[in-house]
Amino acid sequence: MNNAQGLPLRQVNAPGKTLPPGPKGHPILGVMPEFNRDTLGFITRCRDYGDVVRARFLYVNAYFIYHPDDIEYVVSTNARNFVKSMSLRSNFFHRLVGNGLLTSEGEIWKRQRRLAQPAFHRKRISAYGDVMVDYAHRMITMWQAGEARDIHRDMMRLTLEIVVKTLFNADVSQDADKVGRALAEIVKPFASQATLKWILDNRLPTAAHRRFHREAQKIDDIVYRIIADRRASGLDRGDLLSMLLRAQDEDGSQMTDKQLRDEVMTLFLAGHETTALTLSWTWYLLAQNPLVEQKFHAELDEVLGGRLPTLEDLPRLKYLDTIAREAMRLYPPAYGLGREAIEDCEIGGFRVPRKTQVFMFQWVTQRDPRFFPEPETFRPERWTEEFSSSLPKYAYFPFGGGPRFCIGNTFAMMEIVLVLATIGQRFRLPLVPDQAVSILPAMSLRPKNGIHVVVENR
């Protein structure tokens, strides 16, 4: 069967016990060199082998899964047969986030998710809307028309401040700021490597690794102290930490200090860079698409008429919502998901031996012409209700899916739209001419040398 562009809807493979096709790679290193040289190009080219592709990274057997139906099978319908991939279980990552939501499995994960979920309920997080707008507004009052800025740096700082404020509230913001900055520092050297490379590198006792462990200890000391102070005061400050502290399981049990520490670190790590990246790439796309930018401004003028946005405006900022969605289609902050098969299974008719590392790439599937006409074009208008409902569920999955679906997705969408609206009311951000904006696919999809813009009054 073909789609509107005449492309086959999916690869048909006789159900059997065969292994999928894929690139041979180097006799020892496998596809590692090619993957590290040009990650996004490599995972895109591999799709030419089919919807299920086998690639070997040294001694690690990996499958790349490209079709939405197969992605749904892995992350949702057959999620029980998969755990997070080994790259997330690296010493490095584990030292930082321990058994937090992102990395834990089984009963521990289930209980933690049950305890944390209410803290992310739309009603609870709506109180943070004002923080998001206030902080964005405070930031731009320092901006001068005509100056050049690295907008990615600004967005990173802003989302860090917002996560610090919403996690810990103001009383401890100095400490929390220190945690945030130290974290950003120590993540740098590791995050600049391709995720799969960690499988190897995190075993080597380099100086950078030693420094990392030292810094991690400092962060632990601060976070534990914040937790102890809060426990001692018994106050509910309405922030995420208070909610996590007070959360009780059905049997009345609460999180231990260690679990709280792990969740706090997880939220720090998962919660600010992803949102900052979406904002940065959105500014980049708006700067290159004047017609979209005009409609963006028209909606702001119509809905807000010059005043600052509030949470109540969100339902009316519909075009902004599609801008954010379309930006995350083209530049998904998490550009891949990884899982490991617990038992042998079958995907798309191919045999999947246990312990296979299964990767699904938002970067590739969300640019697949079978599902997105003119996939490289930034067109928020494509997100009509009709289009959204006709799309296979896992053709678009910037927040993952199934039981491990991003717990912060409502928080993130709220933040993205409110920050875009606050800044877009006052300024345009055209790109500094002649700059080469390139992508660094590290843990997430980063602009390698930032995104430099000129601040212009609207």
Ligand code: HEM
């Ligand atoms: C645009 C912003 C964001 C993007 C694109 C994003 C993306 C994702 C993705 C793809 C996953 C699934 C990972 C997997 O299945 O392996 C995930 C999980 C998670 N995210 Fe987000 N995220 C964003 C914002 C946030 C925010 C703001 C928070 C918290 C404040 C957050 C906290 C988490 C947590 C705790 C998990 C683990 C959930 C679990 O396994 O139960 N994320 N995120």
